[in-house]
Amino acid sequence: MKFHKEGIASLLIVLVFSAIVIFIAHFFFPQYLIAHLFAYALSGFLTITILQFFRMPTRVFTKGENLIIAPADGKVVVIEETEEGEFFKDKRLQISIFMSPINVHVNRYPIDGIVKFFKYHPGKFLAAWEPKSSTENERTTVVVEHKNGKQILFRQIAGALARRIVWYCKDGDVATQCEQFGFIKFGSRVDIYLPLGTKVNVKINDVVKGSQSVIAEF
Secondary structure, eight states: OOOOOHHHHHHHHHHHHHHHHHHHHHHTTTTOOOHHHHHHHHHHHHHHHHHHTTOOOOOOOOOOTEEEEEEEEEEEEOOOOEEEEETTTEEEEEEEEEEEETTTOOOOSSOEEEEEEEEEEEOOOOOOTSSTTTBBBBBBEEEEEEEOOOOEEEEEEOOOOOOOOEEEOOOOOOEEEEEEEEEEEESSEEEEEEEEEEEEEEOOEEEETTTOOOOEOO
């Protein structure tokens, strides 16, 4: 189990805060055991929360030329045909994965290919399960073209708690299936838009794992 680099600043803040809380408990309330216990309990809870949120478990990747791998851990909350209006401007098959605060929040490329489009959108912080979050929340849009010529689009979408989206990709990058392309902090959602006719291997409420679960096939 590794600790993701995006959590280093958060962990340092929690450790400093914990040290201050413990110091205050001992310095100002030296005779109150309950204050000491509360300080240690609060510090332990916050530290464990940060460690579990930014964990990066070691995984055996699932790869395949025609396989589309889950880009994130979470629950499948949407499978529907819809209009994609930003890049394709036509009908696409949408699969959405909701990531709760207890999920691993590393985002990974679902296919091999070339990044043909990238854009960051500032926006709101509606709850990630709200339909409008796909178009109104802070988000990124990434389009990768497979060597078979087919393109898929995926979005990192911030939620009510997620106040920072991190991405590591740009136009022209080589996308390697299952490698990291970003990270979203504290609860969020990833939408994937596939060509119509793509075989879907998941159903609503399925729990998937990024870099391991096959969500669809070309």
